[in-house]
Amino acid sequence: MFGGGGGGGRKPLDYEELNENVKKVQYAVRGELYLRASELQKEGKKIIFTNVGNPHALGQKPLTFPRQVVALCQAPFLLDDPNVGLIFPADAIARAKHYLAMAPGGLGAYSDSRGIPGIRKEVAEFIERRDGYPSDPELIYLTDGASKGVMQMLNTIIRNERDGILVPVPQYPLYSAAISLFGGSLVPYYLEEEANWGLDFVNLRQTVASARSKGITVRAMVIINPGNPTGQCLSEGNIKELLKFCFHENLVLLADEVYQQNIYQDERPFISARKVLFDMGPPMSREVQLVSFHTVSKGYWGECGQRGGYFEMTNLPPKTVDEIYKVASIALSPNVPGQIFMGLMVNPPKPGDISYLKFSAESKSILESLRRRARLMTDGFNSCRNVVCNFTEGAMYSFPQIRLPPKAIDAAKRAGKAADVFYCLKLLEATGISTVPGSGFGQKEGVFHLRTTILPAEEDMPAIMTSFKKFNDTFMDQYDGYSRIIQYYITPSVKT
């Protein structure tokens, strides 16, 4: 009995008594597949963790220059050591002094809750160079990675379960999880796999109308560009149209642009929602409320463990900006080393600097290898029976559709699993490849996918794809009673 004497009945932290929103949260990236993979690893099986975009965990080496700078900031007493020049280049030493001068008390002191002013200025300068429009450091808040910023914004927007947030499906489950946690309603809009995961505005308008007819106040729209898990790069035309849509429907646009450095084709370079908005001019450029997110975790840096990020607010009234500052203050400040990584990322070595050539060579080598791996993986999947896959134009994921035969769907049902979870578990057990089932991101009814990162080391990639193909062949032999010709007629959407 609650509120009664001790010992009897339920206690406040018993499962039944928890906040229902906490229980509703789903987070597949570290869900059943990840837990099973961790178990298998403990038992000694070699696991290839492609479930999270975590480049260093799969062998990517950190860029040297930023690590030198942050190491010196961590150990400022080295700056007085006569031997420091033997192991650190002069520009790293100078840059460490530059950041320490901005951070009174160094890395051990809380910064302002919005982040160190000097670094927010460097971010603003980066944005201005990128977009061609000035940016105000007072509207840039540094965060412990982009996820924390997204969570704070959703918490600010969502008032109750009738507040709806438009989220692309397939989506990165941060969004569904945070919307559940803060008690809002996710309003899914489907990306079109046949149109290379582009937006369908007819469908989008219907989605909003239908949500409103059910009493949902649609307040915000999320885009992930380049896409996660889908890997597409939105065109300027697409972004323009969606900004108009946000304007007419009175929606805040939350632009998740954390993969802006990760582009693997030349036809559609990354273009920020903010640039497109400002290009459109008034009234829209003065009216549409936009929050854009970025991070040090992705790009060719991949410094996930450092937890550095920022968000930039466009067209938010000062009173709202103040409220966001106040809430950021509750946890005092984002971690300071992560802030310095952010500063370094937006202000890397320049031509003529001692470290420039090495830094450029390292960066180029990572990006070019990612581009080759994107191609290897897409081609590998498309060579497999009952598997079709759009090319990874950007970000760091491949999201193949797996056409599961009816027998496999039945077998999954008998095992009490979603069909894609069933497939991914079998894949994991057979090969050690740890993926995330498409159901963790959302997909159309009866269509199945998996997400894998393109991050395994390039030299391991051929063996991984061979191992995948072998597993898939065996799986399809076991469950695909129909010939491939018949299969063609019973799946709803087929890429030939």
Next chain:
Amino acid sequence: MFGGGGGGGRKPLDYEELNENVKKVQYAVRGELYLRASELQKEGKKIIFTNVGNPHALGQKPLTFPRQVVALCQAPFLLDDPNVGLIFPADAIARAKHYLAMAPGGLGAYSDSRGIPGIRKEVAEFIERRDGYPSDPELIYLTDGASKGVMQMLNTIIRNERDGILVPVPQYPLYSAAISLFGGSLVPYYLEEEANWGLDFVNLRQTVASARSKGITVRAMVIINPGNPTGQCLSEGNIKELLKFCFHENLVLLADEVYQQNIYQDERPFISARKVLFDMGPPMSREVQLVSFHTVSKGYWGECGQRGGYFEMTNLPPKTVDEIYKVASIALSPNVPGQIFMGLMVNPPKPGDISYLKFSAESKSILESLRRRARLMTDGFNSCRNVVCNFTEGAMYSFPQIRLPPKAIDAAKRAGKAADVFYCLKLLEATGISTVPGSGFGQKEGVFHLRTTILPAEEDMPAIMTSFKKFNDTFMDQYDGYSRIIQYYITPSVKT
């Protein structure tokens, strides 16, 4: 109009449209006083920031050994440099290798969302040494500082506005702010200033009964030991009694023990709530749900900017522990350098290690100086007219009561300020000392305080206290029409 065409009417991120819980949040530690201090600093005034427990910002030097280890972890390529031994001691090199071996991918990789298993094991071993009872690493989660852990636990507990959390008053405003943000009810229980900020159980029982009679389900109790802002160390007897209280009233105990290293007297050493609970034996030791918090930000480390912390869960059912894991996963992982600081803090150099003597000397010097500063500050305040102050037994704050004369209270009212805010603003303008008014922590009606840290450099302390005394004399001359004898009779509680 909402949900209508663009341009007209309110937009989703206009102030009026925000989540009401966000607007309700108050956070005085970085409130009006801090903002005014920041303005004055921009104008060129020298500000002494004693508003936040931020030791490095006030000149405390970082401990050398942990910084050497983390610097090496940031720059693992140094481990192969033939010159590394010239600037790093061998035990720091060995320790860096130890942590890098635990963290596949190093500092750039997300860890498990609960933190690196090897470091959670080191924390468990520390707890066992401290309490004399084994601790399970699976029940220890690493966090980005203690605040993030507290916020997660409150979010897990609070279901709606009828869920009440008992919070000591005066309190650290993290609690009131997070309870507002998650939409719960703060149920204040007053600490007794006359009893050196101890607990009054008669009052506590009345508080709970009264909250329940108003329909509040009281679900958890917060203690801060050593106290913030009040500086008291709870006795074993007090803790025992409050554990019994939690048992009988079916409350989760949230034990904020972040100041456990900061003890400035010998009569009442720190004793953890967990140790007292286990000393009491069954049924209580198996029944009371307890979550304990710790951090690298406080103690003699003061590594606030690194954002390292942990919480340990006692008597929580496995399903709840899983839910907490799931929600921690949404933001992927706490920052990895902060995790390594946590490992180093619970596993510092041992006698015989190369760095032991230096590490011990640095630690001792900081703690002994804090002890002297606690005394200097308390004595300084108690020598001032209309000021009384309990001794800072622990933590890092002084919380003097300021007996504001009626004329000052009137003047504040005319200025549209709370009386203590009025006093603290005048103090700031006159001296540059940036404090937090007692109203930011809660205080009894008609009683006024301010909180200052004891962190300014020891050599600056006499000048700061002289400057404070001079300001206070002038203030009291201006507003205190009554003689001190009369004042004695009109203030409710007087320490002579």
